[in-house]
Amino acid sequence: MSDENEKHAEKMRKIKEERKKLMATKTEKKGLIMVHTGKGKGKSSSGFGMIMRCIAHKMPCAVVQFIKGNWQTGEKRLLRERFADECRFYVSGEGFTWDTQDRERDIAAAENGWRIAKEQIFDPDIQFVLLDEINIALRYDYLDINEVVDFLLNQKPEMTHVCLTGRDAKPELIEAADLVTEMSLIKHPFEIGVKAQRGVEF
Numbered sequence: 001m002s003d004e005n006e007k008h009a010e011k012m013r014k015i016k017e018e019r020k021k022l023m024a025t026k027t028e029k030k031g032l033i034m035v036h037t038g039k040g041k042g043k044s045s046s047g048f049g050m051i052m053r054c055i056a057h058k059m060p061c062a063v064v065q066f067i068k069g070n071w072q073t074g075e076k077r078l079l080r081e082r083f084a085d086e087c088r089f090y091v092s093g094e095g096f097t098w099d100t101q102d103r104e105r106d107i108a109a110a111e112n113g114w115r116i117a118k119e120q121i122f123d124p125d126i127q128f129v130l131l132d133e134i135n136i137a138l139r140y141d142y143l144d145i146n147e148v149v150d151f152l153l154n155q156k157p158e159m160t161h162v163c164l165t166g167r168d169a170k171p172e173l174i175e176a177a178d179l180v181t182e183m184s185l186i187k188h189p190f191e192i193g194v195k196a197q198r199g200v201e202f
Contacts, residue, residue, distance in 0.1 A: 066110060
């Protein structure tokens with residue numbers, strides 16, 4: 001073994017030992033409140049990635065999709081056509097706010113979505129619930145942020161995971177969450193005239 005390789009191996013041995021000691025201190029298990037927010041792409045994609053993990057681990061899960069309405073996304077098609085038994089998929093929105101142009105209808109749709117979300121979170125068979133784009137409904141005050149946070153902190157079953165996506169997550173939700181990831185926009189093809197494309201955006 002070369003000197004460089006030996007130095008590398010020794011460094012990795014030390015890192016492994018430090019990692020082992022660190023992991024020994026992490027013993028708690030709980031259902032997490034996770035928030036994916038920010039102006040960058042990938043918030044929903046990451047949430048659906050966790051849905052696929054749950055399916056692979058045989059963890060029953062559910063999706064409640066706010067805002068997007070009947071937009072035919074790849075993830076909705078895949079989950080409904082091939083994994084309907086493993087993952088329930090609900091759509092509560094009627095489309096983006098600039099499409100509906102009707103605040104009362106948007107509020108009613110969001111409230112219905114939140115009702116379904118609570119049912120899924122309370123269901124003892126469901127272990128993970130993705131609330132896709134709920135942050136948009138909260139941003140426009142279609143839902144009461146205090147009610148949502150109180151439910152997540154005080155009524156959510158202890159071992160149920162909930163992931164909430166959408167830009168502009170409210171400070172109250174960020175404070176309540178166990179994990180918050182902000183997607184930063186550095187560059188996007190939309191800025192140079194490239195439209196949303198199948199397999200990438202939907």
